[in-house]
Structures are given as C-alpha cells and as structure tokens.
Amino acid sequence: MKQKQGKTTSTLYAFILAGGRGERFWPRSRRHLPKQLLNIADSKTMVEKTVNRIKSLTTKERIFIVAGEDTRNGLLNIKLDIPFNNYFFEPQGRNTAPAIGLGAFTLFAFDPESVMIVLPADHYIKDRNAFYRCVKKAVSIAMEGYLVTFGIVPSRSETGYGYIEPGEQIRDGVCVVKKFKEKPGQKKANEYTKKRFLWNSGIFVWKTKNIIEEFKRFQPKFAKRMEQYVALKRKCEKEKMLERIYDKTESISIDYAIMEKAADVAVIRASFGWDDVGTWSALERVLRRDENGNILVGDVVSVDTRNSIVVSNDGVVGTIGISNLVVVHTADATLILPKARAQEVKEIVRQLSTKQRLEKYT
16 A cells, blocks of 8 residues: 655646547548547637636646647637647657657656646546545645556446546545556446446646656656757757657556556546537537437538437538437538447548548548
8 A cells, every 4th residue: 555655745737638539420520630639519729628627726827738740730729728838749640648748847857846647638528526626636636756658437338438447445536546447348448347348548646756766666668869959058959859769769658658567556536527529429518419319510401310329520410210320520521420420430530631631521
C-alpha cells in the first residue's frame, strides 16, 4: 500500500488532449477539422465544452491544449478564452504518452509542485457536479503519491472501451488498479461487466513530479529529450527540437507507456454520465429521441422513419420508410450505413485515402 506523502501546497493545471482524427465521425470529421472541433451534440464544439467544464476548478491561465499541428487553424478559430501561449502543437501525432509528456515536462519546469488533470477534448459529461466531486477526490489521492484515473461504472457491456480491474480499496470509492484490460470482444465484455470492472475513461490526475518520475523510469530516452527541450529558451530552437523528438518517438498510449507498468495507480469509481461519443450511434445516448426513436439533427424531413440517426450539415435530407440507419449529409459527402456498423466508418476513410481522394474528402 502506498504510504502517504506529506501534503504540500499545489495548483491544479488542466491539459486537454485535442489530438486524434475522429474518423468514425466522417464525413463531418476531417483531418483539419476532427471530431473534437465540431459541434456534434449541440451548438458548442466538444473542445469548448471541455474547457468550459474545467474552468470551475482552475483559471483560464492554467488550462492548456495539446493538439496536432494540422488542426492549428481550426482550433485557433474557436474562441476558447485561454492564452495563446497555452496551446501546444505537436509536429505529428504520436498518441497520448508523448502529448502528456510534452505537457508534464513543460509544466514541471515552472511549477514543480503542481497537480495535473488530463482530459480528452471529445468526451460528454452529463453531471458536472458529480464530475467536480470526483476531480477533488482525485486531487487528494494524487497528493498521496498516486497516479489517479477515473473508472466509469458501466451501463452496458461495451466492446469499444478498455476496462480497469479494481484491486484493494484505498478508501470509499477508490481502489488500487489491479490491471488494465484491452478493448474486449463481446464475450469478454459481458464477463468484465458481470465482474464489475470499470471502463477506462482516459482521464488522469497526478502530481506533475510523480508522472515525470514515471516517464524517467519507463520512457528514459523520451524523458531525457524532453528535459533538453524545456531547457531551451528560443522559440525557433524549441520548435526544431520538438520535431526531432517526435521523429524519434514511437506512437504509444499513456496506458502502455506508463500506467500499466507503474506501481502506485489508483482508480476512482465514477458515475457522472460519461460517454466518449466515439461513433454516430453514440448520439442516441446524448441526445433526445423523437416519438419514433429517431435522432434528427439539422434540416431533416422524415416520413415513416424509425430508430434512425439522420444528420444534415448542408441542405435538407428527406427519408421515407427507413429504420435502424445512420444518414449523414455534408456539402460534399454523404454517409449511409446500419447503426450496428457505426464502428466501421474508418474503413471508408481508409479507402478514400488509397483512392487519391485524401486531400478533398478526408
């Protein structure tokens, strides 16, 4: 069991991960305007809602965005009310570990006693007050030396999420992480749900110096390069150094790189109406259906249409006699598929990428 560390004064900083392509939301999501920069569920973009949500727990000067260079223009066009210097643009996508490392080493250089919360930019959270209570609990656990993650209490057997097996209880609602589980097949998902495993939310809280220690232990080459990076003073030197670092860094998630190997990892059981809104079918969980079980977004005329998701981003879409379909229309592309196959939209993006349509349609 982790021994309590002496508590010190610390400040909460938020790092919002706005990378990723959100390919399952094609045709609305594109390389330069991925899901997190779109208003999927209402008039606000997903990154706006994430920033607004965390503002109640810190200040705008302590909110940072980590995103890909190819989304720079789209992201900066969104009025997030945070300082320009709080944006970090990665030269290329390398998954969550390098993105988090970039934020952690930069933060540690000017506030070594800080606490970080890491938030994906594209999550839906229904109950803000419950979320705030979890964050405050997580900070107190992090002050004891743990790396803390949020485990979502499952509402169904889900194959699209990783799972967390809780171990020994630290306090009420908080356990040591026994094991992280990969995204399962349906049989395993049913088993994990019965065993009361938790969904892996990808939300983390830790003292910055503790995650730095773990990077040095498990990703020593990357850590050494990041120390050299933060020591540089000139912006042009830092940009060139960051490009070299990312050229030499493997694409790896924070789970693989750190969390599965670290000894002192805690999970908080969380129930605050969470969804990662990973596919078009997720809209049924975050938006209200009409009397026929449909989700209709934009200018849609539906006749004898049942249990379908119809989205118009440009012009009017009319449907007659369809059921259990997803229909999404934009100015230059249309998607039609069964709801049950919403996870497969990435295959269309893959095929477009191999048919010389890369620039125009993805």
